[in-house]
Amino acid sequence: MAGSQPTLAAWQDPSAAPLVEIQNVTKTFDSVYAVDDLSLTIYPGEFFSLLGASGCGKTTLLRMLAGFERPDKGRLLIAGQDVTEMPPYHRPVNMMFQSYALFPHLSVAQNVAFGLRQEGVARNEVKQRVEAMLELVRLESFAKRKPHQLSGGQRQRVALARSLIKQPKLLLLDEPLGALDRKLREHTQFELVNLQERLGITFVMVTHDQEEAMTMSTRMAVMNEGRIRQLGTPSELYEFPANRFVAGFIGAVNQFEGRVVEQHDATLAVHAESVQGELHVTTQHAVAPGTPLGVAVRPEKVRISIDRPEGADNHLKGSVEEIAYLGDVSIYHVRVPGGALIEAQVTNRARHVSASLTWGDEAWVAWSADDAIALLE
Template sequence: MTQTVAQRPTFSPWTDPESVPLIRFEGVSKRFGDFVAVDQVDLSIHAGEFFSLLGASGCGKTTLLRMLAGFETPTSGRIFIDGTDVSAIPPYERPVNMMFQSYALFPHMTVEQNVAFGLKQDGLPKAQIREKVRDVLDLVQMSRFGGRKPHQLSGGQRQRVALARCLAKEPKVLLLDEPLAALDRQLRERTQLELVGIQERVGITFVMVTHDQGEAMTMSSRIAVMNSGCLEQVGTPVEIYEYPGTRFVADFIGAANMFEGVVASDSDDLLVVTCPELESDLTISHGGSVPVGAPVTVMVRPEKMVVQRDRPSEGMNGVKGIVADIAYLGDVSIYHISLPSGRRVEVLRTNLRHTGEQELTWEDEVHLAWHPANAMVLTR
């Protein structure tokens, strides 16, 4: 089985205007009666990506994946794979393979027989089948379990066998529908990195559906956040988290403090936003021109804030409050700060000291501070 290594640190073909996407959705919609599951989606995915479709249940991500697989037909629009319009091509004629959430292994077959099944259907010579089965089982570290049947394997092992079966046919695109949902937390976290490593070694384009934000952030080269059948934003994990394009994305990916306000001034370096609930103006490092008087939302991530007894230093945003609640999570604590307006703000603080040495506790008067560069202005 041919293997290539994707150079993840410098892998960004979507930034190259000369790069031709492997997968293209052009104005794709899917309706079930009066219900619009997917609404006018335009999306490009490049060869070698580990691309995630992320969203809550019912957002359209699985329907989009099923249309790419050929299990659903678009109501309108077209889907291209490697330059070919596959919109009306049946699943078995597309250069894709799909790994289902249930793994769908044949219970009466051994691990080796499960992996070999698709290759036998394609009529490959026995010697070539044996070689491919050996290679992919080595790749997923399941060689010593080749003679076992699915009921003799753990959930994580069955997941590896299902992956090996998909990889054996060397598809151009591997589709994964919530592939780690059945695993427990520790195994899921370990398998995330292993799956990324396998994808980098084989160089096949992976398209994954997930509702787990941490999973998408950990595994993906890029993420498409979906909401009500539409794409809210497409970007790298850093772009999605640090520079959300909409309030929905900011709120869906991680925790966020949102403050409603109105743009008071717009200079070359700073935007000033008046926030009545904070009873003060906020300064934000410039990220784009916004008209004076425009209503906006200012977003600050909890880890970007500092909670302290002293007043903020000059140039920092600041607001006073009282410690209302503390959630101790071991490595970090989450402070819920009640402001004079009644609004609560969430602050995340790394626990660098032992619990008994915490200098802040309930009912303490504190100051919140954050740098202008650590806030984002959202206009929608």
């Protein structure tokens, strides 16, 4: 409709009520901070990911939401209710573990029904809900099988069905795809997202896999040393990292360290020893000359050619040191005077037998100032 306003995402809508509120939560183990004064808000219907390396605090945060750990300080609220001291079995939360934790002596249907039977739900209702859930995850024909008779992907779906059948307000997933092979993992990512959208249940997932988080999340938080280093949508974190850590953690990136020489309008000139020259980067901030600055550029933004590029804001000449042909793309590593090794990613749009550039060739790499990222932190 002409003149209609775009729909705001829940986290952009000031009138939206959050489902999860983590307020200044701290958790230590033997005086080591696993979670350090962390605050976070998650909204209904989100597929939210906590992303970080091992030991960053993401699993501890998930376990506190589940009730398996208590925070030393701070509060946890779910749907407006303070659950900080509430035991796990009273929370409107379910958790799917990385190991799936299926009962080997029970059938698929019995595994899925276990939580309902523990709560004393009537037999007919249990049967109906189990059948509906198995149909939802496409396992209705496997109802009588035992876990050892299933593939990894099928066991994963049984664990998911068991977690969802109690209709929690919040489902917590701890590395849910870690045990699957790459091809099955990629397929299951889309299955999980589609299922979450159909059910409307809020998912909070812990993962160390950047690609997984980028593919599945509405929003994600990158964690390090118990703190959130940046929070946003996958595209925001990839295209506009707030600091050097996030730029280096999310995807491949070329990073250079330098000092600001001058600023003209929105463009900074930065002297970088590793390229023996100046780099140009666009920023919305005023930055004083002499300020230390990181400059980052993603490999897919870097153009590579035999001939000197015309009109490029940044162009450097070097020697092709490494080439990797990956089918859909080729990766080139070009060493430039000053020592920097610059990665360029080229999409292979046409079929060919041999590349025009090979090891040892001289080549130019180039990118625009708008494609570079200025990193003050």
